[in-house]
Amino acid sequence: xxxxxxxxxxxxxxxxxxxxxxxxxxxxxxxxxxxxxxxxxxxxxxxxxxxxxxxxxxxxxxxxxxxxxxxxxxxxxxxxxxxxxxxxxxxxxxxxxxxxxxxxxxxxxxxxxxxxxxxxxxxxxxxxxxxxxxxxx
Numbered sequence: 001x002x003x004x005x006x007x008x009x010x011x012x013x014x015x016x017x018x019x020x021x022x023x024x025x026x027x028x029x030x031x032x033x034x035x036x037x038x039x040x041x042x043x044x045x046x047x048x049x050x051x052x053x054x055x056x057x058x059x060x061x062x063x064x065x066x067x068x069x070x071x072x073x074x075x076x077x078x079x080x081x082x083x084x085x086x087x088x089x090x091x092x093x094x095x096x097x098x099x100x101x102x103x104x105x106x107x108x109x110x111x112x113x114x115x116x117x118x119x120x121x122x123x124x125x126x127x128x129x130x131x132x133x134x135x136x137x
Contacts, residue, residue: 010038060120079117082110 017030066072085106088094094103 010034057120057123064124075117079114082113086110 013034014031017027017034020027020030060075063071063075089103089107
């Protein structure tokens with residue numbers, strides 16, 4: 001994930017600390033505290049992202065395990081609809097009032113959705129095998 005602006009912020013503040021008219025020891029202590037703050041913020045961001053991904057995976061697993069046909073299959077259906085829209089666009093069947101920017105935005109949504117679907121289906125197949133191998137080893 002990463003938060004590059006945190007590193008840039010720390011670098012900027014570190015440069016300001018260098019310009020202070022204090023002892024080298026005080027500058028070093030301030031830079032050390034700043035580094036610890038950067039590490040803490042990065043850890044919190046990573047913890048948040050991990051929890052978010054776990055929740056998303058939990059939701060997808062619950063939907064896939066559902067006994068209701070629509071709940072278990074709505075994602076694949078949406079992907080088929082998106083694929084159909086993409087083919088329709090390539091065949092020139094795009095609505096006339098749809099701007100190029102809107103078409104590109106829809107294509108981005110399709111790419112992200114399809115990528116997420118493929119990754120989640122791949123993980124669905126790989127994770128049980130990894131878990132079984134880990135239990136054996």
